[in-house]
Amino acid sequence: MHTVWKGAISFGLVHVPVKMFTAVEDKDISFRSLHKDCGMPINYAKTCRHCxxxxxxDEIVKGFEYEKDKFVIVNNDELEEIKDESAKTIKILDFVDLQEIDPLYFQKAYYLSPDMAGAGAYSLLLEAIKQTGKIGIAKVSIRSKSSLAAIRVVENCICLETMHFPDEIRSLTQVPNLPSETVLVNEKELLMAKALVEQLSEQFDPTxxxxxxxxxxxxxxxQKIANESTDIVAAPASEGRSNVIDLMTALQASLDATKAPTVTDAPKKKKRKPTSKAKDTAS
Structure with missing residues (x-):
């Protein structure tokens, strides 16, 4: 697996060097946009409407729009200066019970493996989390994005799950048409609904x-590929390739045109006819 991040877990005075790997795999089938007439993939170029x-x-900078069409430019050096220690350290701030965390907070899961000579400290943290049944709450910065994180154990591996900060969770007051907490339901219908829930309840099996x-x-x-469907198209050769071929042809023609003529290629000199003056001398 590809290493996403390299750093260390810090809890108290313990320092655990780790490598991070993405725990989940995106299996969505993605499509390319093609030109219907010829099958060529469509490019999405970055353009400036003004220019x-x-x-x-190298002409693109980052800007924050603080008012309509007004931006504050922030360069990469300034972004580097304000990075905190979480850029290279997963600092555990507290330990909590898993059931206290609403699943709404969780984002993406990563596996952490021991790095360099950190196997001993890694095993120590793993066993401490296992035996206490606690979840570590930490701060981490991955690819320039800072987030909360939950540190927990999956079998014999320490797992990190990024979490939303509280101010990123929208208030339920923004959700329209929610039922009132004091809403009354039909008692018989509720009993039947609860019975159905119990009937469908079983141990979670993700497989x-x-x-x-x-x-x-x-x-x-x-099926389309196997049947050689008419929906299968081949993109024509790109213009870039034909330009290279044309350029090579033009260069070769230029070289041929500037070659010095060989002996066999040199034009034959025509014999000069004697002039009338020469004839008179001969006589």
Missing amino acids: DKEISP KYTDDYRIALTQLIE
Whole structure:
């Protein structure tokens, strides 16, 4: 697996060097946008509407829009200066019980493995979390984004799950048409609903659940390929390639045109006819 982040877990005076790996895999099937007439993939160029031209990466800066069409520019050096210690350290601030954390806070999961000579400290933290049943709450910065994180154990691996900060969670008061807390429901209907919940209740087994849409879409694509469907198109050769070939041809033609003529290629000199003056002398 690809290493996403390298640093250390810090709790108290213990320092645990670790490497981070993404724990989940995105299996969504992605599509490219093609030109319907020829099958060529469509490019999405970054352009400036004011200058009416394509912009290269070194011409782009970061700007925060504080008012309509008014921006504050922040450069990369300034961003580096304000990074805190969490950029290279997962600092555990507290230990809490898992059931105290609402799943709404969780974002993305990562596996952490011991790095360098950190196996002893890694095992110590792993066993401490296992035996206390607690979850570490930490701060971490991954790819320039700071977040809260939960440090927990999955089998024999320390797992980090990024979390939202409280001010990132929207208030329920913004959700329209929610029922009142004092709403009355029919008692018989409630008993039947609870009985249905109990009937469908069992131990969680994640292997039971599959992405039916992704499976059906994969089968559809494979079937089109196997049947050599008319929906299969090949993009034409890109213009860049033909330009290279044309350039090479032009260069070769230029070289050929400037070659010095060889002996065999040199034009033959015509014999000069004697003049009338020469004839008179001969006579």
